[in-house]
Structure formats: C-alpha cells, structure tokens
Amino acid sequence: MITMKIDAGQSRISSSVLKKLGDKADKVVADATNRALAGMRTDGTKLIVKESGIVRKKVFSSFTVIKASSSGQTHNARVEITGNPIGLAKFKYKFKKPKNSKKGLSPGSLSVSLGQKTITFQHAFVATMKSGHVGIFERQRGVLTSSGREKLQELFGPSIPQFAGRKHITDTVQFKAQERFATRFNQQMERWLNKTGAR
Known part of the structure; x- marks a missing residue:
C-alpha cells in the first residue's frame, strides 16, 4: 500500500489569516485539503494509466x-493506493509464432507492454x-506435478501501488496537490x- 498526504500543509497559512x-478556519482548511486529495487521485490515476497501460477504471x-x-x-487525511501484482494478461501483449527458416525453426515469443517498457x-x-x-x-523447468507434467506458473507485472511509488509520479502528484491546496484555500x-x- 502507498499513502500520499498533502505536503502543502498549513505552514503556508499565516496565523493571522x-x-x-x-471558527471557519477548520472548515476552510479541511475543504482545501479534500479538494487536493481528490486531485491527487485524479492526477495519480492519469499518470499510472499512461505509465502502465492498465485501464483507467481499475x-x-x-x-x-x-x-x-x-x-x-x-492530520489523518490521506490517499491510500492498494493492490496486488497484476497478471501480465491484463496488459497489452502480442504473440509471435515460431517460423521455419534456412537456419531452422525460430522460437516463438510473447511480448508484454508495461506502458513505456516492453518485456519479451x-x-x-x-x-x-x-x-x-x-x-x-x-x-517451471524441472518442477513436476503429481501427474508428471511440468508445473505452470502465472506471470505477474508490477502492482498499481508500485507504479504509484515511482518518484516521478509521486513528485508530480505532490506538486500539483500543493498548488491545488493553495488555490482552493x-x-x-x-x-x-x-x-x-x-476585509
């Protein structure tokens, strides 16, 4: 799980203001905080979808x-991002069939696109x-089932929290949250x- 909070904080708010x-101070701070948190979810979702290729709804x-x-x-206001590693079949993939050539049979391959990165x-x-x-x-080479067949292992990619924890994503989300907090406040x-x- 990844947790994000508003770093814009109240340090930008003078005690005189x-x-x-x-008695409206708490309401104004809470309203600005909640607007920034909602923006974190929107911005984070957009960046992760672009980075991973995972559908927006998920x-x-x-x-x-x-x-x-x-x-x-x-102080407890935050955004939590949860999720398990995602099966590679949930990402975009492409299968290349084996081909016969003068050099013999070339092996097939399966390429999976993890956003900006492709693994074959x-x-x-x-x-x-x-x-x-x-x-x-x-x-699993050499690992057999009770029937004597090789065991199958499903392959997984990163989880959504792992994508969210990448520095360029957290930095962007936090920066926009600070701006949104200040504007709303x-x-x-x-x-x-x-x-x-x-006045």
Missing part, C-alpha cells in the same frame, strides 16, 4: 480518499483456465472574509 477566519478504483473533517481533523518471453504462452481466468503462463478564505466583512 487563520485568526481572521475564526487504476482509479485502487485509490481510496480518507477525507479531512471540518472539525479540524486533517521466449517460453511463455496465454491460456484460459477452467474457471475462465485468462493468464500468461510459463512452465485562497478561494475559500476570500469567500468567508468577504462574507463576514473581515
């Missing part, structure tokens, strides 16, 4: 937003199990100060 907001559903409350409880397997194959599950498998601050006549 919070004092002017009075990536988006791996994010959980734990919101800040208007009573000032913002010489002995992997796609199979559908009795349960309907589709996977990319490889035989300033908007709400102006709204409440104008409404109460504190």
Whole structure:
C-alpha cells in the first residue's frame, strides 16, 4: 500500500489569516485539503494509466480518499493506493509464432507492454483456465506435478501501488496537490472574509 498526504500543509497559512477566519478556519482548511486529495487521485490515476497501460477504471478504483473533517481533523487525511501484482494478461501483449527458416525453426515469443517498457518471453504462452481466468503462463523447468507434467506458473507485472511509488509520479502528484491546496484555500478564505466583512 502507498499513502500520499498533502505536503502543502498549513505552514503556508499565516496565523493571522487563520485568526481572521475564526471558527471557519477548520472548515476552510479541511475543504482545501479534500479538494487536493481528490486531485491527487485524479492526477495519480492519469499518470499510472499512461505509465502502465492498465485501464483507467481499475487504476482509479485502487485509490481510496480518507477525507479531512471540518472539525479540524486533517492530520489523518490521506490517499491510500492498494493492490496486488497484476497478471501480465491484463496488459497489452502480442504473440509471435515460431517460423521455419534456412537456419531452422525460430522460437516463438510473447511480448508484454508495461506502458513505456516492453518485456519479451521466449517460453511463455496465454491460456484460459477452467474457471475462465485468462493468464500468461510459463512452465517451471524441472518442477513436476503429481501427474508428471511440468508445473505452470502465472506471470505477474508490477502492482498499481508500485507504479504509484515511482518518484516521478509521486513528485508530480505532490506538486500539483500543493498548488491545488493553495488555490482552493485562497478561494475559500476570500469567500468567508468577504462574507463576514473581515476585509
């Protein structure tokens, strides 16, 4: 699991501004925090989809937003990203059939695209199990089942949290969250100060 929080924090908010907001301060901070958290989920999803090639719906559903409350409880507000390693069959793949040539039979191969990276397997194959599950498998050389056949091992790629934890993704998400927090806070601050006549 990966956890992301708002680093924009309240350090950017002067005590004089919070004092002017009075009993509305907690509400304004919570509102800005929650807007930034929602943006983290949106930005993170977009970047991971581009990086991995995984469908948006699956990536988006791996994010959980734990919101800040208007009573000032913002320290536990966060975004959690969960998920297990993903079967390679969930990514884009291409099978190249074996070919006969003057040099003999060239082996087939299966290439899997992990977003910006492609991995090629010489002995992997796609199979559908009795349960309907589709996977990319490889035989475990020398490891036999009770019937004497070589065991099959399903191949997996990175999990969504692993993609989310890549530095260029976390840096981008955090930077945009800080901007979004500051923008939202300033908007709400102006709204409440104008409404109460504190300006």
